[in-house]
Amino acid sequence: MRWEQGIFLTHLINQTYRVTKCLHLLPFCVFLCNNTTRDREDYLEKEYFMTLAKVAAQRSKDPNTQVGACIVNQEKKIVGIGYNSMPNGCDGQLTWTGSEDGFDWPDTKYPYVCHAELNAIMNKNSADVKGCTIYVTLLPCNECAKLTIQAGISKVIYLSDKYNDTAVMAASRRLLDTAHIPYELKLNFDSINPSGMRNNAAAERDEEAEED
């Protein structure tokens, strides 16, 4: 061995010794790297937007079914939000009567109510909603499916399909399928009504009546 090689070897041994002295810090460095430089992976996305749709639903004055919708663009920005309501200026002047027996169609809410999807699209704060995803707490009806298609929305995520077996929803699914718009049932949320405020209030009233 030449003397230059000797010096180099001594230097190498010295460095290795220094590194091994710090090896106990390695797990800490890995922890730091994992926790400070990487994005969290379990952040909310679909649940976040669906929760906003659920909150919007709570603004509805429909005593029977409250629906909310939240439209999100490809940058994951909210561009529209809405809930089922009577048309502007018509609050308190039209009935909320639903499908109860004994009422003709013009005397129910159905010809008049603006669905959550329509309101979310109309409330948009962007030029259009092309390529957006709509989060809606109830599967869109055929009229809203048409609206969704014509507005250029490219995906539907819904929470409840309580009217799944009706002709209206069959037509809606046919429309969405034909227009190649995927619709996805977002599970792991309570259905829209059981824990709703109206029902809680009704349950509380029932409990109070039972106590009296």
Ligand SMILES: Nc1nc(=O)n([C@H]2C[C@H](O)[C@@H](COP(=O)(O)O)O2)cc1CO
């Ligand atoms: N996708 C939907 N968006 C909506 O905003 N709605 C609204 C219209 C009515 O106000 C209510 C349905 O009333 P009911 O038939 O469950 O008492 O929900 C309904 C659907 C489903 O058809």
